[in-house]
Amino acid sequence: MRITDENGRRMPVWEIVLRYLLLIAVLALMIGPFLWQLSTALKGPHENIFSSPPKFLPADPTLHNFERVADTIPVWDYALNSLKVAAANVVTNCVGAALAGYALARLRYRGRKAATIVFILAMLVPVEGIIIAQFTTMRELGLNNTLIGVLLPGCVSALNVLLMRNAFLNVPYEIEEAAFVDGANVWQRFLRIALPAVKGTLAVVAIFAFMGAWDDFLWPLIVLSDPDRFTLTIGLNYLHGTFANDERLVAAGTVIAVLPLIILFACLQRYFFRGVGEGAVKG
Amino acid sequence: MKSTTASQAAPTDLATAGAARKEPRPHGRGPRRGIRRQLPTSPWLFAAPGLAIVGIFILYPFLSTLNNAFTDKRTLIEGDYVGFANFQELWHDEMFWIGLRNSTLYVLGVVPALVILPLLLALLVQKHIPGITFFRSAFYTPVVASIVVVGLIWVWMLDERGLVNALLEAVGVGKAGFLSDQWLLLLSAMTVTVWKGLGYYMIIYLAALANVPRELHEAAAVDGAGAVRRFFSVTVPAVRSTMVLVAALSSVAAFKVFSEVYLMAGPTGGPAGEDTTLVMLVQRVGTGLTGRVGYASAISVVVFVVTVALMLLVLRADRKEDA
Numbered sequence: 001m002r003i004t005d006e007n008g009r010r011m012p013v014w015e016i017v018l019r020y021l022l023l024i025a026v027l028a029l030m031i032g033p034f035l036w037q038l039s040t041a042l043k044g045p046h047e048n049i050f051s052s053p054p055k056f057l058p059a060d061p062t063l064h065n066f067e068r069v070a071d072t073i074p075v076w077d078y079a080l081n082s083l084k085v086a087a088a089n090v091v092t093n094c095v096g097a098a099l100a101g102y103a104l105a106r107l108r109y110r111g112r113k114a115a116t117i118v119f120i121l122a123m124l125v126p127v128e129g130i131i132i133a134q135f136t137t138m139r140e141l142g143l144n145n146t147l148i149g150v151l152l153p154g155c156v157s158a159l160n161v162l163l164m165r166n167a168f169l170n171v172p173y174e175i176e177e178a179a180f181v182d183g184a185n186v187w188q189r190f191l192r193i194a195l196p197a198v199k200g201t202l203a204v205v206a207i208f209a210f211m212g213a214w215d216d217f218l219w220p221l222i223v224l225s226d227p228d229r230f231t232l233t234i235g236l237n238y239l240h241g242t243f244a245n246d247e248r249l250v251a252a253g254t255v256i257a258v259l260p261l262i263i264l265f266a267c268l269q270r271y272f273f274r275g276v277g278e279g280a281v282k283g
Numbered sequence: 284m285k286s287t288t289a290s291q292a293a294p295t296d297l298a299t300a301g302a303a304r305k306e307p308r309p310h311g312r313g314p315r316r317g318i319r320r321q322l323p324t325s326p327w328l329f330a331a332p333g334l335a336i337v338g339i340f341i342l343y344p345f346l347s348t349l350n351n352a353f354t355d356k357r358t359l360i361e362g363d364y365v366g367f368a369n370f371q372e373l374w375h376d377e378m379f380w381i382g383l384r385n386s387t388l389y390v391l392g393v394v395p396a397l398v399i400l401p402l403l404l405a406l407l408v409q410k411h412i413p414g415i416t417f418f419r420s421a422f423y424t425p426v427v428a429s430i431v432v433v434g435l436i437w438v439w440m441l442d443e444r445g446l447v448n449a450l451l452e453a454v455g456v457g458k459a460g461f462l463s464d465q466w467l468l469l470l471s472a473m474t475v476t477v478w479k480g481l482g483y484y485m486i487i488y489l490a491a492l493a494n495v496p497r498e499l500h501e502a503a504a505v506d507g508a509g510a511v512r513r514f515f516s517v518t519v520p521a522v523r524s525t526m527v528l529v530a531a532l533s534s535v536a537a538f539k540v541f542s543e544v545y546l547m548a549g550p551t552g553g554p555a556g557e558d559t560t561l562v563m564l565v566q567r568v569g570t571g572l573t574g575r576v577g578y579a580s581a582i583s584v585v586v587f588v589v590t591v592a593l594m595l596l597v598l599r600a601d602r603k604e605d606a
Contacts, residue, residue, distance in 0.1 A: 011412075022407055023418050030422050030482070036446055037436045050444040053453045100333030107326035115330050122337040125345045126590050128539040128562045129583040132569035132576055133344035133351065153340035156333040186325050215429030217542045218562075222570055233431040237546065240435055247439050254432045265427045269420045272427075273486055 034258070041065050041251035049247060065252035069239070072249060074228075075256055078235035082214055082257075085151050085231060089213035090206045096156030097205055098198075101164025102190050106176070116165075122158035128218065135222050149223045150231065154212065160205045167201035168194055203271050207264075214261060232257045351580035358574040369581035379582065382561040385469060385544075389560065390537045390593070392473040393480075397533040398526050400477065401484035406518070408485070409492055419489075423482035430479070434546030437475045438462065441547075462547060465557045472543045472558075479543075480536075484529050491525035492518070527601040534593045539586065541566065561586055 035056075042061040043049050069075045104116050134153055135144070143149035171194055179189050195202070217233045224230055230238060236253050265272060352369055356362030373379045408419050425433060440446045441461035448458045461471045495518065503513045519526075541562040544552070550567070552559030559567075561582060569579025 011410075016412070019407065019410070019412065026404065026407070027418060027421055030425055030478075033436045033440055034424065034428070036440065040439065050449070054446050054449045096332045096336065099329045103326050103329035107329065109326040112326070115334060118334060118342070119337060122341040125341050126535070126539055126587065127341075128541060128565070129586045129590075130341070130344040130348050132565060132574070132579045132583065133348040134340060135570065136347070136351075136576060137340065137344055152336065156336040158333075158337050158341065161333050161337075190329075211427065215431075217429070217431050218566070222566065233429055236431050236435060240438070240546075241549075247442075250435055251439065254435050258428045258432045261427050261429070262424065265424070266420070269423070272423065273419070 037251050037254055040247055041255045043248060045248070065248045066256065069249050069252045069256065073235055073239050073253075075232075075235060075239075075253060077228075078230050078232045079256060081147060081229065082232040085147055086210045086213040088151050089155060090209045092151070092155035093157060093160050093209035094202055094206055097160035097164045098195060098202065099190075100156065100161045101166075102168050102194055104161070104165040105168035106190075106194065107186070119158045119161045119165075123162060127153075131219060131222055134219070138223060144223060145225050145229060147229060147231075150216075150220050151213070153219065154216070157209075157212075160209070163201055163205060164198065167198040171197045200271075200274065203268075204274060207268055207271055210264070211261065348580045348583050351577050352584045354577045354580075356576040356580075358570075358572055358576060362577055365577070369578050372578065373581055373585070378556060378559060378564060379561075379585075381557060382559050382564040382582070383585070385558060386538050386540065386561045386589075388469065389473060389476075389540050390534050392470070393476050393537040394530055394534045396473075396477045397480050397484055397537075398530050401481050401529070402488050402518075402522065402526070404481060404485045405488035405492055406514075409489060419485075422485060425479045426482040428479075430542040431546065433475060433479050434543055437471070437478075438547055441471055463554065465554055468548055468553050468558050469544070472540070472547050475543050475547070476537065476540065480533065484533070487529060488522060488525060491522045495521040524601070527597060531594055531597040534597060535590050538589055538593060 039056055039058055040049055042058040042063075042065070044058070044060045044062045044064065047055075047059055100115075100119070104112065104119070138144050138149045138152070141149075143152065175197075176189050176193055179193050184192070215233065216231075217237070220231045220234050221237070224234055227235075227238065236250070236257055239253050240250050351362075353364055353366060354362040355365050355368070404422065408415055408422065428436075442448070443458065443460070443462070447461065452458060459467060461467050499517045499521070500513060503517050508516065539562050540560050544558055544560050545563055545566075548558040550563075552563055552567075565579045565582050565586070568575050568582065
């Protein structure tokens, strides 16, 4: 096989070998910990998980630990809670950010600049610094310890609004003008012309909204107090704190939490990379 | 999703826009009615949900944090204005200084690693050799995994009887108390932060590297510059603004570190709380039935101020190098 660099020159064999060796070393470093966790989760109750030297392959692989997690904490309920919050976060962010982004990019009205500044300021506020006040606000609204309370503060993120605004700004204005002349009202222009043109950014917003909600830790930790309503991340922390003596259980719990994301990522990795690239350019 | 129903019209260029124009208008409305149907309120209807959420849950809490910092508000007690009393107390609070020290050390430890290592990684995965997409995705996996999962994986790896210690023992180095020693614990948490962030910043650098003109490398190669020389005199200057961006993003994130240390050191912040970070302190002081909302807000104000100062510092360093 001929491997060439971007100038079409042939890469020397030593460089190819060196590159792959380095790639494999980094691969082991980045993926190894996940595989070790999976291996621990699959090891049976009679297998020594502390053996020295460590054993990477379970001698007698079993799914028993996953059942035991479910006996210890309601892990499937927690996963369902996380799924509800994450799915709702996708819908609210896509709808809310698309609507507001369109208003900022395309509609003319007094106060548009002020609205844009509001979103920019909101993006700059460090969430870690306002969680106590968010918590107080949520209590005043009577939404503490509910999944709605977990969802609300991030359900239309300012960053997503600005991402959508930039995407709408890049759609040629003439197309909408033509539709306007043909009598399309603002909703028709939004739904049938502008929105289909920014599907890529919308996908990025959807993916990051899902991940952000599924992965969030600090805010659910503060807002949820009742173990029946925990999301998966808080449930895992609880599992770790209460039953830290059996690593197999904690490992099985983390596998349950991370597997859906890895599968989602594997299917949509194209969009991930585009999303980070766009975020970097516009950040 | 709505986009599927609307996608038939997808007019991204003029040809398809023309096709869309030929579509019969719904209910046969004339062009003039369309203009009239855009009510003056509708722009605000579009922006309202976003403005409401951001206003109620971001800007209002921000302003009330600034306000609460000057009160002795507690979880279920309104409290009174106490002027600068919270800040005076902070000055004498040992835990506050521990938190500030640890958050600052975190920035100093994490930022240089996150500016340099992902750049090297990006150079490694930049060439389109067979299988490179797989490697890129694999290196990105820790970014995708939630911080709790990552934290618990490393707690297990770095445990007294965990994999890292078992390997260290097998090669004869002996065990280390990664999760029990105050400084090793902080260092371990930093390592986890760097490990999780590598892939993210790698992609940012990849985007920047794609914009480096190839001619520069070729010219330098013709002049006889080796790979190392070309890295320092071509690549680094070309991605310098990206390095500043990465420094800004990672320093702000590092100063606000919570989850990694919380998971690895436990809610109380390791031995005698010596590994507490500022955000951990905010969480510990401000929540629960006895939560001191006022005092926690004062710590939050310090977090805001340092965060803004960090951004300005990085940006100023950037400008100096330009001059």
